[in-house]
Amino acid sequence: MFQYIWPVILVVFSNTVYQVCTKGVPENMNPFASLIITYLVGAAASLIMFFVLGNSRNILAELKKTNWIPFVLGLVIVGLEVGFIYAYKAGWKISTAQIVTSSILGVILIFVGYIGYKESITWNKIVGIIVCLVGLGLINMK
Numbered sequence: 018m019f020q021y022i023w024p025v026i027l028v029v030f031s032n033t034v035y036q037v038c039t040k041g042v043p044e045n046m047n048p049f050a051s052l053i054i055t056y057l058v059g060a061a062a063s064l065i066m067f068f069v070l071g072n073s074r075n076i077l078a079e080l081k082k083t084n085w086i087p088f089v090l091g092l093v094i095v096g097l098e099v100g101f102i103y104a105y106k107a108g109w110k111i112s113t114a115q116i117v118t119s120s121i122l123g124v125i126l127i128f129v130g131y132i133g134y135k136e137s138i139t140w141n142k143i144v145g146i147i148v149c150l151v152g153l154g155l156i157n158m159k
Contacts (some may be wrong), residue, residue, distance in 0.1 A: 032115070039101045040111045048102040052095060113156050120149040 042051045064076075073079055104114050124146050130136035 036101070036111055036115050039098070040105045042102050042105070044106065048099050048106075051102065052098055055098065116156060117153060120153050124149055 042048060067076060067079075068074065071079075101114065101118075105111070109117075127136075127138060127142050127146065131138050
């Protein structure tokens with residue numbers, strides 16, 4: 018059970034700290050300068066964790082196994098990061114930006130799962146989509 022739960026706890030904790038840090042990027046700082054520091058720290062942490070937790074100690078052998086995914090993932094992560102930085106600079110509240118984007122993402126991923134991964138669309142998911150859309154409306158009411 019713990020193996021099933023701990024990744025979710027890590028994601029929730031990390032995402033909470035991520036949102037606080039992203040909101041705290043200095044207003045006058047270029048978001049891409051901030052991301053340079055972010056990714057240098059992330060690369061260093063990943064290198065350390067590769068050797069501490071990885072099954073393989075041969076980093077070159079692991080890098081030879083790559084495909085196009087890590088390259089696209091790198092670009093997409095920059096889009097996520099800078100998107101939130103600009104959203105907060107534009108005035109989005111920390112209490113709603115993540116909820117709005119996650120709700121929209123959840124709805125989109127239901128269809129991606131159906132089309133790309135043959136996942137079923139159940140009545141629960143349809144009701145969930147409706148609840149998300151109603152929630153988005155309520156959250157954004159002033």
